[in-house]
Amino acid sequence: MFIAYAPSGYILAKKLFRTGWPVSLRGALVISVIGALAPDFDLLYFYLVDQRQTHHHRYFSHWPVLWFGLILLFYAIRRLCGNEKLRAWAFGGVLFSAAGFLHLILDSMAGDIWWFAPFVDKPYALFTVPARFSPWWLNFFLHPSFLAEIAIWIWAIRIYRRKD
Template identity: 50%
Template sequence: MIIAHAPSGYILATSIMRHIASAPVTAKAVVAAGIVGALAPDFDMMYFHLIDNRQTHHHKYISHWPIVWLTLAAASALWFSYARQSKAAALSLVLCLGGVLHVALDSFVGDIWWFAPFIDQPYAMFTVPARFKPWWLSFILHWSFAVELAICIWAFLTCRGRSNPSLQARRP
């Protein structure tokens, strides 16, 4: 995924807001947590470019290990189940679910090491052949980019389709 992580985080956050309606959290905070969580695994790009000098596929970094995000999401869900009025627990859960969503979406056409650190084997549903330079042109001209555009359109329509009462502050 190149452009659909933030929109997917928005869709995730808006779709789960009704499930945490009892938590003392604003809808804007939930949306922010969903978007940040959906982008969080790619924060490793700074290390990738500035320190690692692009020597290691950034999906091999711990920030892209599904076990990390699944463990954090499970811990956050447990925390939220015991502290349903905790703003931090609710936002932590949404953020971690955004991280899980990120690695799941990256698995569509990008290698993800689903069993890291135990097995050094990447998995992807589809492969994008390296046909063009620069590398990102191969992704944009591949059929899978239509899925990214569909996610972006879905997020846009979700945002426009609401008269934004869901994005107003919600306090008990």
């Protein structure tokens, strides 16, 4: 997935948002969109430090156990903590982590995700994109799975236009 992370985070927050949340709709959208982009922040490490030696989906930042664990951790803080301010932050943490987890689901459509890392060293992908074109990213843009990215954008734009 390339271009649909931000709109996926937007859709997530818009669809889940309820009045009475400890964050405003605007705050929820910011948290969710940043969370949906967050796993790919590891590209900085990939390009600047690792010199593209390791597939960045192998980094712990793309491990589902991390994002699912964060959801559980923030949820536990939200449920068990008495401090109202901390509970509101934990709520934002749940939303952020859920958007990060959504990123991995979308990544797994046409790219390898090590769903059981670090316990099982095996990647899973719904579709395999064959390397036919150069540069490499053209393979993804010309693959039918890219239609899903366009569909997510159209969905997000429709939600935005309806203002609901």
